[in-house]
Amino acid sequence: MDAVGGLLTGFGVILTPENLYLCFLGSLIGTLVGVLPGVGPLAALALLLPITFTLTPVGGMVMLASIFYGAMYGGSTTSILLNIPGEAASVVTCFDGHQMAKQGRAGAALGIAAIGSFVAGTLGVIVMTFFAPAIAAVAIRFGPPENFALMVLGVICTLYMIGGSLVKGVLMVALGFLTAAIGIDVVNGRERFTFGSIDLSAGIELLAVVIGLFGVTEVLSNVERIVKSTVVTDRIRGLWPTLADWRASWRPMLRGSGLGFFLGLVPGGGPVTASFMSYALEKRISAHPERFGKGAIEGVAGPESANNAAVAGSIIPVLSLGIPGNPVTALLLGALVIQGIQPGPLFIAQRPDLFWGIVASMYVGNVFLLLLNLPLVGLWAQLLRIPYRVLFPIVLLLSVVGTYSANKNVFDLWVMLGFGLLGYVLHKLEYDLAPFVIALVLAPLLEQSLRQSLAMSPDGAMIFLQRPGTALMLTACAVLVALMFRRAKKS
Amino acid sequence: MKSAIALALLSALLATPAAAQSGDPKAELAKLKPKDFPTGPIEYTVVYPAGGGMDVTARLLAKYVEKWSGDKIVVNNRTGGAGMVGHAYLATQAKPDGYTVGVVANLLWGDAMLRAQGRWAYTDLEPIAYLNSDPLVWVGPTDGPYKGMSVKQIVQIAKDKPNTVRVATVPGSMWEYILDQVEANSGAKFLRVPFQGGGAGINALAGGNVDIAQGFFSEFRGLADAGKVAPLGVAAPERLSFLKDTPTMNEALGGNEYQWIIIRFAVVPKGTPADRKAYLGAAINAAMRDPELVAEYLKAGVYFDPKLTDPARMEANLKAYAEAEREFYQKTGRLK
Numbered sequence: 001m002d003a004v005g006g007l008l009t010g011f012g013v014i015l016t017p018e019n020l021y022l023c024f025l026g027s028l029i030g031t032l033v034g035v036l037p038g039v040g041p042l043a044a045l046a047l048l049l050p051i052t053f054t055l056t057p058v059g060g061m062v063m064l065a066s067i068f069y070g071a072m073y074g075g076s077t078t079s080i081l082l083n084i085p086g087e088a089a090s091v092v093t094c095f096d097g098h099q100m101a102k103q104g105r106a107g108a109a110l111g112i113a114a115i116g117s118f119v120a121g122t123l124g125v126i127v128m129t130f131f132a133p134a135i136a137a138v139a140i141r142f143g144p145p146e147n148f149a150l151m152v153l154g155v156i157c158t159l160y161m162i163g164g165s166l167v168k169g170v171l172m173v174a175l176g177f178l179t180a181a182i183g184i185d186v187v188n189g190r191e192r193f194t195f196g197s198i199d200l201s202a203g204i205e206l207l208a209v210v211i212g213l214f215g216v217t218e219v220l221s222n223v224e225r226i227v228k229s230t231v232v233t234d235r236i237r238g239l240w241p242t243l244a245d246w247r248a249s250w251r252p253m254l255r256g257s258g259l260g261f262f263l264g265l266v267p268g269g270g271p272v273t274a275s276f277m278s279y280a281l282e283k284r285i286s287a288h289p290e291r292f293g294k295g296a297i298e299g300v301a302g303p304e305s306a307n308n309a310a311v312a313g314s315i316i317p318v319l320s321l322g323i324p325g326n327p328v329t330a331l332l333l334g335a336l337v338i339q340g341i342q343p344g345p346l347f348i349a350q351r352p353d354l355f356w357g358i359v360a361s362m363y364v365g366n367v368f369l370l371l372l373n374l375p376l377v378g379l380w381a382q383l384l385r386i387p388y389r390v391l392f393p394i395v396l397l398l399s400v401v402g403t404y405s406a407n408k409n410v411f412d413l414w415v416m417l418g419f420g421l422l423g424y425v426l427h428k429l430e431y432d433l434a435p436f437v438i439a440l441v442l443a444p445l446l447e448q449s450l451r452q453s454l455a456m457s458p459d460g461a462m463i464f465l466q467r468p469g470t471a472l473m474l475t476a477c478a479v480l481v482a483l484m485f486r487r488a489k490k491s
Numbered sequence: 492m493k494s495a496i497a498l499a500l501l502s503a504l505l506a507t508p509a510a511a512q513s514g515d516p517k518a519e520l521a522k523l524k525p526k527d528f529p530t531g532p533i534e535y536t537v538v539y540p541a542g543g544g545m546d547v548t549a550r551l552l553a554k555y556v557e558k559w560s561g562d563k564i565v566v567n568n569r570t571g572g573a574g575m576v577g578h579a580y581l582a583t584q585a586k587p588d589g590y591t592v593g594v595v596a597n598l599l600w601g602d603a604m605l606r607a608q609g610r611w612a613y614t615d616l617e618p619i620a621y622l623n624s625d626p627l628v629w630v631g632p633t634d635g636p637y638k639g640m641s642v643k644q645i646v647q648i649a650k651d652k653p654n655t656v657r658v659a660t661v662p663g664s665m666w667e668y669i670l671d672q673v674e675a676n677s678g679a680k681f682l683r684v685p686f687q688g689g690g691a692g693i694n695a696l697a698g699g700n701v702d703i704a705q706g707f708f709s710e711f712r713g714l715a716d717a718g719k720v721a722p723l724g725v726a727a728p729e730r731l732s733f734l735k736d737t738p739t740m741n742e743a744l745g746g747n748e749y750q751w752i753i754i755r756f757a758v759v760p761k762g763t764p765a766d767r768k769a770y771l772g773a774a775i776n777a778a779m780r781d782p783e784l785v786a787e788y789l790k791a792g793v794y795f796d797p798k799l800t801d802p803a804r805m806e807a808n809l810k811a812y813a814e815a816e817r818e819f820y821q822k823t824g825r826l827k
Contacts, residue, residue: 042540046568049550143700144684184573187685189663191606198583198610202576267694322713323694327540330690334547337709340790344713408569409576448687456657456684456701 003130006348010356014364019059023361026063027368030070033087037078037211037402040087041071045331057339058354062361064335066369068328069121069311069362072271073369076113076304077376080106081383082395084215084402088207089271089307091441092279094214095434096292096299103295106381108241112249112297113304114373115241120257120305121366124312127261129359133348136320139265144452145463147266149473150277151446156477157280158438160484169435172426176439179204186444187451199411206440208403208412209419213433215399216420219392221427245297252282252302260306264313270326271307271314276441278306279434293434312362319343319355516777520560523773525766528589532563533771535757536585536593538577540570543688544709544791548622548755549594551787555778562774566594573664573687578602582611587760589767592619597754600813601664604826613813616758619772620779621805623793625753626727627665627689629740630696630704630711630720637702642724642743645703646679653680659692659704660685665751666692666705669726669740671823672748696720707753708734708792726751733792754796756809776802 013019033044045064052060075090080097093113100109127135159169182193183203194200241249256278263269263277282302283292292299314329322344324330336343341351348355383391403416423433457463464470535553539545546568553564569577578599585591593616603613631637637645637656649656658681660666666689670681681703686692689706696704697719704711704720708731714720724740725731726749740749757775759768778784798808820826 046546046566053554140694140698141700143695143698184575186687187662189573189606196608198576198579201606267691267698321697321719323690323697325694330540330543331546334543337547337791340787342709342713342716345717345719347713408567448685452684452686456682458654458682 006352006356007129007360009352010358010360013058013353013357014062014360019062019357019361020364022055022059022063023066023365024368026066027070027365027372030067030072031074031369031372033067034071034074034090035077035086037084037086037215037398040207041068042328042331043405044071045328045335049331049335052335052339057336057341058357060335060339061332061354061358062365064332065315065358065362066365068315068332069308069365070369072121072304072308072311073114073117073373075307076117076300077110077380078398079214080109080113080300081380082215082391082398083218084395084399085207085210088210089275089310090304091210091214091272091437092275092303092434093300094210095279096294096296098214098218099293099295100297100300101384105295106384107377108245108297109300110377110380111241111374112245112301114370114377116249116253116256116301116305117308117373118366118370119253120260120309121312121369122363123254123257124261124264124309125359125362125366128312128316128362132316132359133320133345135265136317139317140267140321140323142266142469144449144456145467145470146473147445147449148453149464149470149477151442151449152477153473154277154280154442155439155446156480157277157284158435160284160480166484166488168431172431172433172436173439176436177443179209179436180440180443180447186448187455199409202409204415204440205403205409205412208415209440210437211399211403212416212419213423213437215395216416217423217427217433219395219399220420220424222388223392241297248297249301252278252298253305255281256302256305257309260309261313263306264310264325265316267317267323267325269310269314270328271310272441273445274306274310275303276438278302280438293432315358315362319347319358321345322347516559516780520770520773520777523766523770525764525770528767528770529562531590532565533589534591535564535566536577536581536591537566537568538570538574538581538593538595540568544625544707544753545594545596545755547791548788548793551784552594552622552757552775552778555781555784556774559777559781560774574598575602575606579607579611581758581760582607582615585760587762587764589759589763589771591760592771593758593760594622595756595758597752597756597809597812597816598664599758600816601820604817604820605663615761617761617763617768618756618758618806618809619768620757620775620802621796621799621809622755622757622775622779623788624727624796624799625707625709625755625793626725626731627669627705627751627753628708628711628722628726628734628737629724630693630706630715631723632696632699632702633718633721635699635702639721640723642738642740645723646673646677646744649679649681650677654682656703657682657684657701659689659695659701661688661692665753668819668823669705669749669751672746673744676746677744693720712792724749727794731792731794733789752796754799754809754812755793756799756805772802 044067075086076093078084078086079090079093080101083094083098085091085094097109184201185192191201259278260274263274282298283289314325318324318329318333324333403412453463535549537546537549549566553566557564569580581593600613660683662685684701690710692704693706693711695701697714711720722734722737724743725737726740741747799805
């Protein structure tokens with residue numbers, strides 16, 4: 001069956017009142033899940049999985065998938081407004097999105113996030129429609145050495161983009177790596193830096209760290225300036241992105257879409273990595289990297305597009321190969337298995353109704369989400385008019401609830417508090433938090449892929465030069481490092 | 492009608508002595524129900540992430556326990572540290588009041604013996620019901636130099652040319668132990684590529700990044716149906732009914748010790764009142780006699796170990812398996 005015919009079949013399946021309703025319901029739940037810190041798509045899908053037992057396979061999958069990408073839309077909201085990431089893939093949106101909100105441009109940030117999500121989500125489904133099986137076959141060959149080179153490139157981009165003191169930046173990256181090393185070694189299963197504590201053996205929960213670093217730190221640094229009455233220092237300016245915003249955003253959106261789609265596709269990737277890598281990329285290629293972290297709209301447009309495209313990308317290997325690349329897609333696979341359906345390379349041929357129905361629903365769902373999220377922009381932006389003395393207890397409450405609900409582990413609350421205090425101190429000493437968080441996210445993948453590569457290579461590190469894709473990416477890293485040294489010498 | 496008889500026969504075969512108890516399971520369960528219990532939802536704790544084999548097992552179980560007991564069941568994933576966090580929670584923090592049931596696997600024993608550092612023991616969790624068993628399967632490629640080879644042939648290559656055959660493994664667990672046995676008995680030497688789980692290894696096999704992967708049937712069934720990967724050997728005592736043409740590892744390598752199986756069962760924290768414990772176990776056993784649930788489990792590619800399907804012998808036989816595992820750790824120097 002060709003793609004157009006397939007898509008028509010899909011729309012035939014999806015355009016029933018029941019399936020449209022489930023798609024809308026999923027979009028709505030997804031948006032809420034994204035908005036609420038702590039409750040991520042994984043938790044929501046796990047919670048709602050039993051409901052899908054009673055639905056048809058198409059209906060169930062349509063709803064679960066729309067929750068997944070719907071969460072990517074909603075996730076930016078609290079990141080921008082309150083500096084608390086709604087879920088892990090929206091952490092980077094705090095960097096510039098919240099700064100924009102402080103400058104009275106929350107509307108523009110929220111608008112660009114929603115539109116970027118829509119553009120990327122739709123582009124992703126279009127690519128999926130025409131190339132899903134072919135792409136999946138290529139992506140699966142992306143192995144540990146390629147993953148390693150990609151992560152190194154991400155870290156080098158992060159270092160390269162550091163504004164201000166390079167030493168401070170390198171320190172933050174190193175601290176990020178060290179923090180990521182806490183817990184059970186991904187390769188030989190031994191405990192590291194746990195001091196015999198069961199809590200530490202699970203590692204440091206990323207969500208607790210970022211909610212502490214951003215949400216709690218934000219409250220601490222704001223309450224010391226009691227004179228201030230609202231978050232917004234300037235007047236709230238236009239609710240919609242301006243022409244200049246558009247001009248600055250369309251390229252990051254497209255780049256974010258491409259990068260995100262790719263990172264969703266490859267094993268081990270997903271929306272979280274995609275958003276971080278997109279931020280690193282945008283800052284790297286920007287003519288004014290110093291604007292990043294101070295309210296650059298590119299820093300919102302790129303990552304918010306990337307995380308949505310990554311969802312479309314990550315659904316492809318599940319449906320066309322039956323192999324999930326990240327926990328959320330593993331759950332989608334689980335949902336299908338419970339329905340008695342085993343996706344694999346034959347899935348599209350055997351169940352065209354299901355495959356194309358899901359694809360078609362993603363077109364519809366993205367339209368629902370845009371229509372759902374754009375009108376909310378105005379409403380959300382008004383939140384910032386709330387006096388800060390009322391707002392900050394709410395921010396703290398959301399931080400606590402969000403952190404706890406992720407794992408239901410009280411220890412995570414202490415982690416959150418600790419990193420809130422650390423963030424406050426680092427903020428005072430003018431350390432940039434972005435490199436720390438990026439290193440924390442990329443480190444486990446970087447370490448695992450490095451050690452896997454070395455384990456699978458009879459010739460040691462030569463494996464990185466034997467594989468063309470890897471060699472290319474590492475050469476790019478070397479060039480960037482050389483440029484960095486030259487720049488450091490000049491100044 | 493015919494299929495109903497077949498299903499009835501099937502369930503009778505699978506849980507013979509339990510099914511022999513006559514009468515309506517609901518009425519029997521009601522007789523066992525303690526006074527004032529449960530007054531709220533019962534939590535089924537799963538220590539692995541949502542969507543995996545363990546999680547699907549627990550969620551299916553919850554659905555049928557609710558059907559037979561009428562109690563409200565909530566499945567909760569307490570994850571982290573490859574199960575360590577959830578196991579420690581169940582053994583040391585969960586209240587023994589009957590409102591927490593752990594849906595666990597025998598990986599619990601390895602965690603308790605090798606990683607708990609004396610902070611808790613596997614005996615802190617008392618088994619109340621057996622669910623199913625899922626053996627590790629060696630899976631090979633369908634193209635490239637190892638195409639069409641048997642386990643024996645590949646092991647021979649790994650012996651003749653050590654450190655050339657790449658095998659996906661999960662460190663510190665049965666994925667690695669079976670490799671230890673194969674290497675020790677044959678003199679072969681593999682390149683061990685570490686992954687976080689069996690599924691990730693199967694991905695790497697399909698992508699040509701490893702030569703052998705080890706996983707569960709549900710993880711590779713789709714790829715195997717499409718001819719992208721091929722099952723080579725099953726680490727179970729007997730061939731699986733749905734993989735009749737695949738030899739056991741013992742057949743393939745001429746041994747008797749290549750048995751690495753995920754055994755899934757339900758536990759309660761030590762100290763849970765006896766009446767509640769009995770009721771919770773009976774509720775699960777009632778669900779396990781439901782042919783629909785049995786059919787759902789069979790679809791996922793599991794089997795039922797006759798040594799454990801009898802509730803009367805379940806606890807003792809599980810303990811025997813656990814102690815056999817301890818012996819393996821002692822023999823291989825993992826445990827002093």
